[in-house]
Amino acid sequence: MLAGFQMGRAPCCSKVGLHRGPWTPREDALLTKYIQAHGEGQWRSLPKRAGLLRCGKSCRLRWMNYLRPDIKRGNITPEEDDLIIRMHSLLGNRWSLIAGRLPGRTDNEIKNYWNTHLSKKLRNQGTDPKTHHKLTAAPEKKKGKKKNKQKNENKKVLTPEKTLVYLPKAIRVKALSCLPRTESTFTLDSNSGSASTSQEKIQSPGEEAKEVNMVWGVGNDGDNGGGVGIFFGEEHDLVNSSSYVECHSDDVHTDHGTLEKLYEEYLQLLKDEEKPADELDSFAQSLLV
């Protein structure tokens, strides 16, 4: 069908005649050269203008996850490791949010690292990687060797012990083109200020109502005058939003020294085992503002 007459949403790209699979060095060079000259954005039309036979989405992904000059290469450090676990316990699978607090790391990298290393590590420590609660049952036995496909099929059959919580849509973290990646805008309920906790009753369709401790916070960036905030709770997917406030976080998190600084702070909190969990949570919240 002719593009001009296409009803509904057009696919991100026509699959016909486009390259798929691993990128070649030549394609990388073309993309890098083009973005260096013209900047990011306009992903849909970029491939054509850059002389690439790729879909725009693929170009964006390649740039974001691999070619950007500020990508940090090498192994995830134990410090990053701990931060990821902590952030995940508060934010769940919000990889882009987590990645935003780890300079040079991409959401895809963190997601992969979580799935291959950290979830396993937590399980071995007797912690459910989904809920971060202690596992009551013994760790799952290895049931012999299986091919990947079989493994994946098993995943489909097994119903994970996941508490489904139906809440208003999660916040959308919107990257501003004028800001570095680690700076974000948030939507949030701006009716209240400061960090707080509360207990909410949540009901999933067809399920019993469940009481959940909500932890949320609203911070303020005095220097920039930008109100910032976010809701999140003990359980995953408790990010809530009802109105929109745009905020610019300071650039304190963008340099490499910052991670160490933040982590030191975090370690201080961890040293005192008696510290209530809320305090650690507040720390993680502070990373978000």
Next chain:
DNA sequence: AAAGCTATCAACCGCTCAAAG
């Protein structure tokens, strides 16, 4: 040495949301 299996991670897919028209 070969076959089988596992772990890893780049890339893809499908979806949602916001902005523009």
Next chain:
DNA sequence: ACTTTGAGCGGTTGATAGCTT
């Protein structure tokens, strides 16, 4: 108010390197 488009996100897949039998 509605449609279309662009961008971004999280989940999943599949190629392959490396390990084990």
